[in-house]
Amino acid sequence: MAKVKVGIVGGTGYTGVELLRLLANHPNAEVVAITSRSEAGMPVAEMFPNLRGFYDLAFSEPNPDVLKACDVVFFATPHGVAMSMTPDLVEAGVRVIDLAADFRINDLEVWEDWYGMSHGCPSIMDEVVYGLPEMFREKIKEARVIANPGCYPTAVQLGFQPLLKAGLVDIDHLIADAKSGISGAGRGAKVESLAAETSEGFKAYGINGHRHLPEIVQGLNAMVGGKVNLTFVPHLIPTIRGIEATLYGKLTKNVSQQELQELFENTYCEEPFVDVMPANSQPDTRLVKGSNMCRMAVYRPSGGDIVVVTSVIDNLVKGAAGQAVQNMNIMFDLEENAGLNHVALLP
Amino acid sequence: MAKVKVGIVGGTGYTGVELLRLLANHPNAEVVAITSRSEAGMPVAEMFPNLRGFYDLAFSEPNPDVLKACDVVFFATPHGVAMSMTPDLVEAGVRVIDLAADFRINDLEVWEDWYGMSHGCPSIMDEVVYGLPEMFREKIKEARVIANPGCYPTAVQLGFQPLLKAGLVDIDHLIADAKSGISGAGRGAKVESLAAETSEGFKAYGINGHRHLPEIVQGLNAMVGGKVNLTFVPHLIPTIRGIEATLYGKLTKNVSQQELQELFENTYCEEPFVDVMPANSQPDTRLVKGSNMCRMAVYRPSGGDIVVVTSVIDNLVKGAAGQAVQNMNIMFDLEENAGLNHVALLP
Amino acid sequence: MAKVKVGIVGGTGYTGVELLRLLANHPNAEVVAITSRSEAGMPVAEMFPNLRGFYDLAFSEPNPDVLKACDVVFFATPHGVAMSMTPDLVEAGVRVIDLAADFRINDLEVWEDWYGMSHGCPSIMDEVVYGLPEMFREKIKEARVIANPGCYPTAVQLGFQPLLKAGLVDIDHLIADAKSGISGAGRGAKVESLAAETSEGFKAYGINGHRHLPEIVQGLNAMVGGKVNLTFVPHLIPTIRGIEATLYGKLTKNVSQQELQELFENTYCEEPFVDVMPANSQPDTRLVKGSNMCRMAVYRPSGGDIVVVTSVIDNLVKGAAGQAVQNMNIMFDLEENAGLNHVALLP
């Protein structure tokens, strides 16, 4: 079978190099073009020497004809780029997976409010599919445009989904206390991302509003067919990779620890990339480093009426590039775990 | 004025070396004895070479006569030691500050349940004072025995205190999502504390029960004059020092962000070691590294009915040795910040 | 083709879990047994949850019959175990790869001196092959017993090899200033390996004698057909993985930077796992994290008479488990990079 021809727009950031890592050994896909205006001409393996020996490719100026010859184009760009190029690509029969936020929020007023720009292709939103396979696998198969979920949203939505679909918790007081490694802040040169500013520290940030809040709420709303209230507090962990989300909900029914365990296991037993760990396990971001797995556990501490879920992912894999490849695999009818069978790097 | 003569029992762990660091430059106190059965004869500056040039002292076998000649004895020992030696010391007129948990829980049934041993001196519990100056400063002045608070309990109680004393939150559904650096696990040789097991990782632990839970609940109960329900989830941060607690409460009255800010500022405006930061600040553990400060901020995200408090301390200073020295200063009528005026090490 | 049947003795340490990671996706090998006296009965995926979904295997008591039914047995044990079990296995036709030091030093007096025990099977030393493919690939093909090189020795020998074989440096004054991540100290519970003892620190150690010194010297001697003098100073880096070696030699001939570059490139141009980077590159341990590559660069600073080589590996991969798998691939006539095509995890 011919390999899926992949184009990548952008690719000088961490999601870009992670896409290149994952696709380097993908059995059914090959990267045929990667674009960057600022780095055109630079071999990818010179910018990212971990790729030496895997790629001869160089960054190139974005060329519509080259991209239109691809089967799928990933956007690993700042917000605003994908929406300007997607309509032409879709018309040319290319499928699009956007790793930025351009297509994540259906309500464009909300989107414009949080992202501070007007949306470039409102009409395409009707056919956009939110690329969380554990919610929308069937739609993803046929989708032409995928909004690849954000990193926090992936960890939080997967953790809440069993509880919300089963109607077990008070949807007016959901709490997500989430933590992310520093690679989530990207490869941009910012003082607050310096090693000397982040190592040996830990803080909450964005308490009064983080762009992932409306994305998460949209997903949770879909699970309950209504409107949830969520308090979302992100924190910065002094690690490179990893997201941990500790989720709190007030139980509205009396379910035992064992019933909760069974609910979670039943929800995800067919999922290749969600691992419900045994009762009393401690999901740790180091258990998913470099892999596409989401691992989680559910607790009812002291038998009280608060249910706790902890959920971990690698923000660059299941939280970005890995999930994008998983979506590609589903769209092109490949094995869902093709190119994604990495064992997490431990220690 | 004669210096306060200090004895330290134990002292080969992290709270011990931190006591030595803080007391090395204390203007009104001097360490006259430090005991360790296992390290008797070893100079403290050989075991902890950061102390070279500051101490000629060596660890010695515990000698009751030497300790009874002190003005104050700090216990930096495993649980169970202080309770066996304290009655004799108190009788000899020595004041005792226990940095372990022997005297922290008033209800000894609860204590024995969580610590798995029977208590060695129940009768002394009547006069024990819980050494959180921001709650019990007046009692500390006269106390003969101080239970120095745990690290998580310090950060959590200080953060909740203004809300609970003002009666603003639902006390049946308090949530404390807390995070600690690895030094909180002590200097014992344990696989789970190895650098290769903890760096580049992040996880929750002790969700089904942590020894600091009953200690915190006891303190919160005292604030409300009733019984609270608290969900307490500790996490491990890959840093050496630092505790951050993100606290969630459901507001029972409609108070504005500004009113919350004023409440917190008024509560702590006289406190030398609690810093209420301005609205929208981000308390970070790096802002208190090596210092006795607790810094905090209060938020009402999106104007909803959940109030969020973030509170940071250095677990070895305000969460252990620094608070112990603060208690000593209060007990001996010294300047409360004597020996404790360190600027946090940043970066 | 039938898969190579692999047994692993030991396997509760970091080289053990790394072997399991690499072999989980090996196309031509499968782990059929893994032994541990202390953990017999424990599923490997329970001890190392990163393996959940990859292995159903549990640790078992060492059983000679099971091991003798393997094609190859890896020893990931403390020093002294492999030499007691290898003769029987070899007699049974099983090939042995020892990741410990039992077979690394040909001169058994030297070995016994450094390792403090008497050697258990001197007679087998005649046929042992030192498993550094870049020196001994042909012998490895036929070997029945492989001494898998130490981590420091791999980085240092590969870096010095081109210079020594070309006779370009003063062999009486070689210097290797080497640095290793903390996983090199193993998974044993030791105070000096705690996160709170190693993060935010950096030190030299073992200056007066490290067990890898005689191993390295033996290899360098072989390159020159004589006797070298080497000053070897190891240091501890506060990372989990990675070895960097900065090597210094005094040039005995006037060779230009460009000639040095060509010498290195020519030496290793056929090697799948040695990457000579372009002049002025900066080999970084993060460029090999999780991969079997050794990357290096050569410099002649200021045009003086000192040549500098920097060489980086992942100590658990090319410095241990990865090199062991590479040796297995060579021994069983598989593709040399089978199961070893990982792109280094960056960032």
Next chain:
Amino acid sequence: MAKVKVGIVGGTGYTGVELLRLLANHPNAEVVAITSRSEAGMPVAEMFPNLRGFYDLAFSEPNPDVLKACDVVFFATPHGVAMSMTPDLVEAGVRVIDLAADFRINDLEVWEDWYGMSHGCPSIMDEVVYGLPEMFREKIKEARVIANPGCYPTAVQLGFQPLLKAGLVDIDHLIADAKSGISGAGRGAKVESLAAETSEGFKAYGINGHRHLPEIVQGLNAMVGGKVNLTFVPHLIPTIRGIEATLYGKLTKNVSQQELQELFENTYCEEPFVDVMPANSQPDTRLVKGSNMCRMAVYRPSGGDIVVVTSVIDNLVKGAAGQAVQNMNIMFDLEENAGLNHVALLP
């Protein structure tokens, strides 16, 4: 006694905030002005909240009159600023301590070559004193202009000094393999200083030329009264603070390990900030974190002809701000350790 009135030019970088930390508790000095064009008006405690409670001061526009009213002005600025302002200040009777490199190199041709600009006040170089107290204490007392040494140069010069002054090593083949924490790269927003680019990595850099090379060579030349050849290879450690230098020299005389130990101890026995550790010690950067100490040890491995010295400092203290304060103390006839008696933060 009136306090020394201190002005700081620059101060938004790491040496600036470190000066503020050290001077906050200095018994004989007070900061009366701190300037920053870009941050004028910003309270220092708002930019660096670890200073909350210690300073009411705000950054101000540089004002010559204010600075001329100071007793001493520290320059914590990029290279090039101090040389433009120093002549006026000196003429006004203000003493100047430059923490940048403007005055470090006596040979201005060399300086201009390495720093890429022409020098602004050549005439003042005649009276500049290089502020390494262990070499030039007497001159520092009377100096009007101090060139505060670089961080690497401090660690390397202090380590080599005893050997060079005693004429024990081959001065044509000195090697300094040095390592620095990331704060040495400053607080500028640069991709290569991001946490995601540096943590879990280790690399050499600047092998073909680092600006500290000519500064070190100048100092070593002064020690021998001749010309040395030095190979200097800096490396980046994934810590915030700390420099470790491992120094190698070829012995030209047969001196025993014990004689070397005595030489080092005798050289520095009167120095308040150099600690020669006992034989076989392991100087670790964590033993000097936050303190002005330089700790070192000397070895003669295997009794060979190579002598090894390891030397550690905190790059922001003894390698920058602490040494600057030490110089101020000497210049103003204060206790040399005034404000500098910090115990290193361990763990």
